[in-house]
Amino acid sequence: MAAVAQCVRGALRPRLPLLSVALRTSPRLLCAATQQKNTGPNLEEDQSQSQNEQKVQPSSAEKLLAEEKAKLEEQLKEVTDKYKRALADAENVRQRSQKLVEEAKLYGIQSFCKDLLEVADILEKATESVPKEEIKDENPHLKSLYEGLVMTEIQIQKVFKKHGLLRLNPVGAKFDPYEHEALFHTPAEGREPGTVALVSKMGYKLHGRTLRPALVGVVKDA
Numbered sequence: 001m002a003a004v005a006q007c008v009r010g011a012l013r014p015r016l017p018l019l020s021v022a023l024r025t026s027p028r029l030l031c032a033a034t035q036q037k038n039t040g041p042n043l044e045e046d047q048s049q050s051q052n053e054q055k056v057q058p059s060s061a062e063k064l065l066a067e068e069k070a071k072l073e074e075q076l077k078e079v080t081d082k083y084k085r086a087l088a089d090a091e092n093v094r095q096r097s098q099k100l101v102e103e104a105k106l107y108g109i110q111s112f113c114k115d116l117l118e119v120a121d122i123l124e125k126a127t128e129s130v131p132k133e134e135i136k137d138e139n140p141h142l143k144s145l146y147e148g149l150v151m152t153e154i155q156i157q158k159v160f161k162k163h164g165l166l167r168l169n170p171v172g173a174k175f176d177p178y179e180h181e182a183l184f185h186t187p188a189e190g191r192e193p194g195t196v197a198l199v200s201k202m203g204y205k206l207h208g209r210t211l212r213p214a215l216v217g218v219v220k221d222a
Contacts, residue, residue, distance in 0.1 A: 106164070106207045113165050116156070117204055117212060123153045124202070160204070168203035168214045170196045179203060181213040185220035193221045 130146045137143065157167065170180055173196050180196065180203065188197045196216045203214030 107209065109163065110206055110211055113160070113163070113204070113206060113211060116160075120153070120156055120160070121201070123149060123156065127153060164207040165211065166205050168205060169199060170203070170214055170216060171199055172196060175216070175218050179205070179210050179213055180216045180218075182218045183215050184217050186217050188219045191219045193219050195219050 127146065127149045130142070130149075135143050135146050160166070168179060170176075172191075175182065175194050175196060183200055186197050191197060195218070196214075197219045198217045199214055200217065201215040204211045
């Protein structure tokens with residue numbers, strides 16, 4: 001064993017001077033390595049800390065972009081609201097215009113109808129004025145005239161009905177100020193007060209709208 005130890009020491013002796021020479025020739029390498037070893041973790045901590053600060057505190061450019069985004073979103077909201085209101089107004093105008101056009105089609109003839117009502121009143125008065133007992137075969141001329149008046153009256157009522165003009169004969173109905181015009185009040189036995197007792201002049205409605213109210217006498221309370 002002593003011989004083996006001497007052999008090992010003999011083998012290492014030639015290499016020790018070389019190691020010492022290498023250490024003497026490169027002290028800077030050792031210092032640099034030591035500094036890098038010492039400062040390596042600190043640099044990583046500084047970098048991570050700066051990144052965290054950047055994450056916590058946004059840059060001024062990001063703030064400006066966020067403010068500009070908020071302004072644009074607000075402007076977009078205002079423009080959208082104005083657009084929706086404009087669409088709603090346009091739709092209301094369209095509906096009103098359409099309604100006016102339809103009413104013009106329905107009630108554009110009311111002035112003409114009022115003029116024809118006078119003709120219908122004259123025909124009605126003419127047929128009522130003919131004595132029924134005089135309408136005989138012995139009076140062929142009067143009979144023919146009467147029948148002609150009746151046929152004309154029937155025909156004109158058909159024309160009125162075709163165009164939405166209907167006659168109102170409210171005898172016995174409840175008095176309605178929108179359809180009737182009371183000329184007088186009269187007592188009437190067996191009839192409910194406030195009902196129409198007689199009609200002095202027929203009324204007419206055009207497509208459900210009163211064109212001329214009926215002139216009536218109303219039953220009054222006893």
